[in-house]
Amino acid sequence: MREPVDLRRQRILAAVQARGAARVRDLADELQVSVVTVRRDVEELTREGRLRRGHGVVRSTLPAQEAPAGDLADGDRVAVVVPERHSYLTETLHGARTALEEAGMRMALHIAPQVAGAERPLVERALADGARGLLLAPRWHTRAAEEGDYDWLAALEVPTVLMERRPRRGSAAHALDSVCSDHWYGAHLAVEHLVGLGHRRMVFATREDSPTARTLRAAFTDIAGTHPLLEESAWALVSEQAGREGPYTPDETADLPKLLRGMRATAVVLHSDVDALMVVQRLADDGVRVPEDVSVVAYDDVVAALATAPLTAVSPPKAEVGRTAAELLVRRLGESGGHPARRVELLPRLMVRGSTRRVDGDGTDGGADSGTDGGTPPRA
The missing domain is CATH 3.40.50.2300 (Response regulator)
Structure with a gap:
C-alpha cells in the first residue's frame, strides 16, 4: 500500500531535522521511493519554509543550536x-x-x-x-x-x-x-600561438620544482624538438630558486635578458606567471620592451591578468x-x-592579452596582433 503523501513528508522532515542535512538520494533509498518523488516533496517543504534545498542536499531550517546532534557532515x-x-x-x-x-x-x-x-x-x-x-x-x-x-x-x-x-x-x-x-596541450597552445604570430626563435623559462613544472619542461623540449617552424629554442630556469633537479648547465641558469639577446629570440614562455611578472620587470630594467621587443606568454594564469600590461597566459582549468x-x-x-x-x-585554454604581437619573417616588429580571443591558437 502506498504511503500517504503527508506521512512521507513528515518522515523526510524528521530525518533531515535529526541530521541537520541529508542527501536526496539517501532519503529516496530510505523511503523506498524515487528521487523524483523526494525532490517534489522537498520542493513543497521548502516552499512552506520547513526545509532549505541545495544541489542534491536538503538542510534543516532549525537554528544551529536547536538542530539535534549527528549532522550528516560529521x-x-x-x-x-x-x-x-x-x-x-x-x-x-x-x-x-x-x-x-x-x-x-x-x-x-x-x-x-x-x-x-x-x-x-x-x-x-x-x-x-x-x-x-x-x-x-x-x-x-x-x-x-x-x-x-x-x-x-x-x-x-x-x-x-x-x-x-x-x-x-x-x-x-x-x-x-x-x-x-x-599541460602538454597547454605548452602546445603557447608555442602555436607564438609561431602563428611569426616567432621562430624562443626561450622557455620554467620552474622545475613540482610535478607540473617537470611536465612543462618535458613538454616544451618535446614540442620544440619536433616543430618544423621553430629555428632555435632554449630552456632555462625562470629564476635561481626555481630548480630542485640540478645540477644545471650555465646556459640553463643564464640571465634571461642576456639569453634572449644572445639567441635573438623574439618570444619567451614563462612558468609560473608570478615569476613571469618578475621577469617582465627585469626585462624593463634592462631596456627590453614587452611586446615590442619580445612577446611573453605566462603559464598558470593566476595573476597574469593583473600586471600593469596584462600578460597573455595559458590557463589550466584549475x-x-x-x-x-x-x-x-x-x-x-x-x-x-x-x-x-x-x-x-x-584541457587548458589560451587567454590572449597584450603581451604578444606579430613579427615579420625576419624577426622584426610587424605590429600588434592578438591572434585569437582565447582558447584556440591560430594555425601557423
Whole structure:
C-alpha cells in the first residue's frame, strides 16, 4: 500500500531535522521511493519554509543550536591536503569545496608545510579523525620525493583522488584516481600561438620544482624538438630558486635578458606567471620592451591578468580540476569495490592579452596582433 503523501513528508522532515542535512538520494533509498518523488516533496517543504534545498542536499531550517546532534557532515567528511603558499591550488580548492557541499559532504582542509614527507602525517591524522575519502595534491619538489610517497599512497584504504598529480606509469601509485590539466596541450597552445604570430626563435623559462613544472619542461623540449617552424629554442630556469633537479648547465641558469639577446629570440614562455611578472620587470630594467621587443606568454594564469600590461597566459582549468576530482571522489564513496581507476585530463585554454604581437619573417616588429580571443591558437 502506498504511503500517504503527508506521512512521507513528515518522515523526510524528521530525518533531515535529526541530521541537520541529508542527501536526496539517501532519503529516496530510505523511503523506498524515487528521487523524483523526494525532490517534489522537498520542493513543497521548502516552499512552506520547513526545509532549505541545495544541489542534491536538503538542510534543516532549525537554528544551529536547536538542530539535534549527528549532522550528516560529521559522517561524510573528506580530507583535502595541499601545500602551503600555493596560489595555483586556491581555485582548485574552491572547485572541490563547491562539489563537496553540493553532495552534502564537509571538506576538512589540511595544509602541508614545505618539508619533505609533510603530507603523510596529515593524512594519517585525517583518517584517525574519521575522513572517509581524500583529495591530495602533494608538493613533490623532486622526483625522488614523489617516488618516495608512492608505496604509502598505494596502501591507503579509503578512496583517494590526486589533483594535478600523476604518478609515474607502472609505479605502486599508478592505479590511484587522478584529475590533471593536460599541460602538454597547454605548452602546445603557447608555442602555436607564438609561431602563428611569426616567432621562430624562443626561450622557455620554467620552474622545475613540482610535478607540473617537470611536465612543462618535458613538454616544451618535446614540442620544440619536433616543430618544423621553430629555428632555435632554449630552456632555462625562470629564476635561481626555481630548480630542485640540478645540477644545471650555465646556459640553463643564464640571465634571461642576456639569453634572449644572445639567441635573438623574439618570444619567451614563462612558468609560473608570478615569476613571469618578475621577469617582465627585469626585462624593463634592462631596456627590453614587452611586446615590442619580445612577446611573453605566462603559464598558470593566476595573476597574469593583473600586471600593469596584462600578460597573455595559458590557463589550466584549475577550479574544474578540483570540482571533477571531488565529484569523482563522491562517486567512489558511493560505489562498491572493483571499479577501474580513472585518470582524467582536462584541457587548458589560451587567454590572449597584450603581451604578444606579430613579427615579420625576419624577426622584426610587424605590429600588434592578438591572434585569437582565447582558447584556440591560430594555425601557423
